[in-house]
Amino acid sequence: MSEKLRILVVDDDRRMAKTLVNIFQAKGYEAEAAHSGPEALEKVEKAHFDCALTDIRMPGGNGVQLYRTIKARRPDLPVVLMTAYSSDERVREGLEEGVVAVLTKPLDINLLLSFFSSLRQERSIVIVDDDPEFARTLGDILRARSFAVTQVTDPHDVVERVRPDGQVVLLDIKLDDISGLEVLKGIMEQHPRLLVVLVTGYREEMGQAIEAALKIGAYTCIYKPFEVEELIQLLTKVRHQELSRVLGRPVRKRKKGEPWMQRPVSSS
Amino acid sequence: MLGSRAALALGTWVVYVLVFIPLYHLVGQVVAALAILPVGVTGWLFGMRAGLLAGLLAFLLNMPLMSLVTGTGWAMMTPEGLFGSVLVLLLGAVVGRLRDLGERAKRELTERKRVEEELRKHRDHLEELIGERTAELRRINEELQKGITERKRAEESLKEYSERLEEMVEERTQELREAQEQLIRREKLAMLGQLAGGVGHELRNPLGVISNAVYFLKMTLPDADETTKESLEMISEEVRNSTRIISDLLDFSRTRLPDREEVAVSELVAQVLEKLSPPEGVEVITEIAPDLPPVFVDSCQMGLVLDNLVTNAYQAMKEGGNLTISAQAEKGQMSLSVADTGCGIPPESLPKIFEPLFTTRARGIGLGLATSRILVEANGGSIEVESEVGKGSTFTVRLPIREGVA
Numbered sequence: 001m002s003e004k005l006r007i008l009v010v011d012d013d014r015r016m017a018k019t020l021v022n023i024f025q026a027k028g029y030e031a032e033a034a035h036s037g038p039e040a041l042e043k044v045e046k047a048h049f050d051c052a053l054t055d056i057r058m059p060g061g062n063g064v065q066l067y068r069t070i071k072a073r074r075p076d077l078p079v080v081l082m083t084a085y086s087s088d089e090r091v092r093e094g095l096e097e098g099v100v101a102v103l104t105k106p107l108d109i110n111l112l113l114s115f116f117s118s119l120r121q122e123r124s125i126v127i128v129d130d131d132p133e134f135a136r137t138l139g140d141i142l143r144a145r146s147f148a149v150t151q152v153t154d155p156h157d158v159v160e161r162v163r164p165d166g167q168v169v170l171l172d173i174k175l176d177d178i179s180g181l182e183v184l185k186g187i188m189e190q191h192p193r194l195l196v197v198l199v200t201g202y203r204e205e206m207g208q209a210i211e212a213a214l215k216i217g218a219y220t221c222i223y224k225p226f227e228v229e230e231l232i233q234l235l236t237k238v239r240h241q242e243l244s245r246v247l248g249r250p251v252r253k254r255k256k257g258e259p260w261m262q263r264p265v266s267s268s
Numbered sequence: 269m270l271g272s273r274a275a276l277a278l279g280t281w282v283v284y285v286l287v288f289i290p291l292y293h294l295v296g297q298v299v300a301a302l303a304i305l306p307v308g309v310t311g312w313l314f315g316m317r318a319g320l321l322a323g324l325l326a327f328l329l330n331m332p333l334m335s336l337v338t339g340t341g342w343a344m345m346t347p348e349g350l351f352g353s354v355l356v357l358l359l360g361a362v363v364g365r366l367r368d369l370g371e372r373a374k375r376e377l378t379e380r381k382r383v384e385e386e387l388r389k390h391r392d393h394l395e396e397l398i399g400e401r402t403a404e405l406r407r408i409n410e411e412l413q414k415g416i417t418e419r420k421r422a423e424e425s426l427k428e429y430s431e432r433l434e435e436m437v438e439e440r441t442q443e444l445r446e447a448q449e450q451l452i453r454r455e456k457l458a459m460l461g462q463l464a465g466g467v468g469h470e471l472r473n474p475l476g477v478i479s480n481a482v483y484f485l486k487m488t489l490p491d492a493d494e495t496t497k498e499s500l501e502m503i504s505e506e507v508r509n510s511t512r513i514i515s516d517l518l519d520f521s522r523t524r525l526p527d528r529e530e531v532a533v534s535e536l537v538a539q540v541l542e543k544l545s546p547p548e549g550v551e552v553i554t555e556i557a558p559d560l561p562p563v564f565v566d567s568c569q570m571g572l573v574l575d576n577l578v579t580n581a582y583q584a585m586k587e588g589g590n591l592t593i594s595a596q597a598e599k600g601q602m603s604l605s606v607a608d609t610g611c612g613i614p615p616e617s618l619p620k621i622f623e624p625l626f627t628t629r630a631r632g633i634g635l636g637l638a639t640s641r642i643l644v645e646a647n648g649g650s651i652e653v654e655s656e657v658g659k660g661s662t663f664t665v666r667l668p669i670r671e672g673v674a
Contacts, residue, residue, distance in 0.1 A: 013473055019480030026487055084472035105476035106511055109483045 319364025549588025584610025
């Protein structure tokens with residue numbers, strides 16, 4: 001990750017793009033403006049960006065189309081749509097397909113700035129596993145993907161070692177001397193907002209424990225051996241959801257039969 | 269008749285002739301006076317002319333008879349004989365005349381009887397005819413009468429029917445008029461909505477630029493003088509106000525069909541209360557039982573309705589007060605009420621508060637409650653209000669509990 005957060009602003013209204021770029025630059029970000037979908041794509045392909053902020057209605061390709069193209073090439077780039085038309089059909093399409101949020105104009109700049117600062121936050125992973133070999137190799141991979149990684153091999157330490165917010169805990173549910181479920185309970189009591197992903201190599205044996213863990217607040221469960229890409233995808237998704245929450249996007253209600261992939265908003 | 273009469277007359281003459289001679293020997297010439305008998309009988313039987321003729325005949329007969337008994341040819345030519353003969357003649361004439369008169373009277377009587385009989389017959393016939401005609405007339409009259417009654421009845425029912433028809437036409441006309449007015453109102457609203465929506469959207473872009481520019485100025489001029497800061501603050505405040513008005517307009521103009529699902533009332537209320545924190549001095553009380561059935565509504569639209577009601581309630585309680593939100597299930601409906609202890613609504617404003625563009629506030633365009641009503645009705649519910657000036661207002665929203673209950 002570069003020193004400064006790089007933001008791409010896409011709007012056919014040049015004054016809108018310019019005022020936003022001015023603000024972001026004054027706030028110490030690197031911001032660039034593009035005035036059409038193709039121009040924006042060109043910039044995304046040439047340089048790295050940490051976030052794209054795009055208008056929906058533009059001549060020659062709307063913001064949702066632009067999002068689809070970006071998603072195909074840079075799936076980890078968070079895209080925020082902005083629009084003057086709150087009832088636009090494309091708003092729904094965009095939200096369904098995975099944009100971080102849709103903001104209505106005039107924009108709440110303070111909200112956007114706090115969104116950017118959470119973007120800048122290092123993505124921090126805590127690996128809780130009694131197998132030091134597994135923890136180390138996974139940690140290396142994640143560090144290579146610019147995650148900050150903390151390894152915890154002693155389950156007794158975990159509650160003290162995690163931060164209350166902004167981290168993802170990968171928790172092995174079959175630990176030697178203390179049940180993973182107990183560790184989870186400890187974490188949830190101290191840090192109810194923390195995201196805990198269960199990791200286990202014993203899908204059948206641990207079935208009941210996993211069920212119980214999901215009930216008391218674990219986010220989801222992945223099974224060893226897993227592809228690193230699978231984990232990265234999950235972490236990207238988690239991150240985008242966290243970002244959505246920063247932008248005040250309402251938590252979508254779970255439809256029947258849909259897996260519980262979102263944590264309920266805790267009453268704080 | 270004539271024969272028997274002639275035989276009787278002839279008989280008297282024969283008797284006279286036969287008894288003449290013997291009687292002459294007994295009484296003398298006076299016997300000739302007996303001629304009076306056949307003459308009288310003949311006159312009586314054949315009338316005056318026959319009586320005169322019989323008197324003459326008696327004279328002629330008496331002459332030979334007298335001659336025979338007396339032996340003299342002129343025995344009748346004596347004054348007594350002539351006088352007697354004239355008497356007989358006269359007697360015959362008188363008796364005949366009497367007979368004639370009697371006959372005539374008898375004939376006339378018979379004739380009169382016949383005529384009378386005929387007249388009676390005619391009269392009877394006439395009466396019969398009259399009776400028949402009268403009966404016929406009576407029948408015709410009755411028929412006419414019956415016809416008249418029927419016609420009268422028909423006329424009455426026709427009148428009744430036409431009156432009812434008029435009533436129906438009146439009713440239908442009223443209905444049509446109301447429907448038309450509603451249509452016009454809806455049309456106006458739709459046009460207003462479209463216009464408002466278009467204008468609102470178009471204003472959001474320039475407002476966005478203004479808002480960004482002001483943000484930039486405020487950020488880059490932290491050391492500006494107070495007047496500049498104040499001016500910048502005023503611009504941002506007015507941009508916020510304009511944005512809120514535009515949001516109201518867009519909420520109103522949005523004609524999205526409700527996407528209904530089962531939602532817990534407590535969740536709807538909690539989401540709205542989480543978003544809207546009460547002003548100072550206002551206490552929020554919720555009375556919602558946990559075991560209430562879910563309502564079948566579009567949660568976004570109902571959230572907007574509750575948002576409007578709660579915002580209004582807060583604004584009505586500038587001096588503080590209580591906001592009570594309660595819910596009860598009754599008759600397949602959920603009755604959700606939002607009650608404040610604020611300033612209340614004057615009675616003359618009550619019927620108008622759900623009309624678009626009606627407002628009691630100095631700022632605001634009066635679309636919140638109109639939008640709420642449209643949304644509640646689109647979700648198969650209803651909304652009503654009770655209010656007392658100085659005591660507060662209660663808005664009650666009734667929502668369907670299950671699908672199909674509208």
